[in-house]
Amino acid sequence: MGVFSRFMDIVNANINALLDKAEDPEKMIKLMMQEMEDTLIELKSACAAKIATKTKLDRNRNEVEALLERxxxxxxxxxxxxxxxxxxxxxxxxxxxxxxxxQLVEDIARYEEIIKKSKDDISKLEEKLQSLRNKYQAIVERATRIREQQAASETMRKATDHEAFSRFDKMEQQVDRMEAQAGMSKSGADTVESRFADLEEMEAIEAELEALRKEAKGSKQ
Structure with missing residues (x-):
């Protein structure tokens, strides 16, 4: 396919329609951009060749014009x-x-038209290529956001996973049991301590009571 045919295919293509049908729009755009860049290089090369030919024709015209005068x-x-x-x-x-x-004047005029059209074609293709680059950037940013959202959703899913909560519940129950056991041990220790305190208090009361008895007997005598 010639460069002009490829150019016309690209310019007339409905990019949005092609992207809507593409399974992988990002890949499709990359391929289209590569095709456009290759075509653009060929168009610029062809235009440069035409400009070089016109420059030669201009030089020949000047020489023939001088020859006419001579x-x-x-x-x-x-x-x-x-x-x-x-x-x-x-x-x-x-x-x-x-x-x-x-003849040279006629050829130069024809090449001027050809060069003008070539430059217009190049401008159209550059605009289309820039538009495609903008679409590609938008798709890449969109894909990045989607991947980030998916990663965040996956993280949240793991964080709220039933199995994870079940493990936390088991750990909490284990801690509750440990606290209960510690409380029971402390309660048992407090009971023994209080019994000894009661016993010591009773002994002190008995001693004080015995002292009062002795005092009462002494006063009767």
Whole structure:
């Protein structure tokens, strides 16, 4: 397929419709961008070749224009010297140069149109390529956001997983049992301590009571 045919296919393509049908829009855009970039390189190369040809035609036209002037002056010189034969030959050469000059002017005008169209085509393709690059960037950013959201959802799913909560419940129950056991041990220790305290208090009361008895007996005597 020629560069012009590829260019027309690309320019006339409905990118949005193609992307809607694509299974992998990101991959599709990358392929399309590569195709556009390759076509753009070929268009610019072809345009540069046309510009080079026109430059050569311009140079030839200037040379022929100078030749026209030279044959005109020669014809005038021949007439001044009464050499009509040479004047006729000079005018004949001048006419040939004029024909060549007219053809060069026509070719230059044609190449100017071709170059103008080539530059317009390049501008259109560059605009389309930039639009595609913008779409690609938007798709990449969108895909990145989706992947981040999926990762966050997966993290949340794991965090709220029933099995995870079950493990936490078991750990909590184990801690509750340990606290209960510690409380029972402390309660048992407090009971023994209180019994000894009661016993000691009773002993003190008995001693005080015995002292009062002795005091009462002494006062009776």
């Amino acid at each position: 044959w005109k002056k020669r014809a005038e010189l021949a007439l001044e010297r009464n050499r009509e034969d040479l004047a006729r030959e000079a005018l004949l050469e001048k006419r040939k140069a004029a024909t060549n000059f007219d």
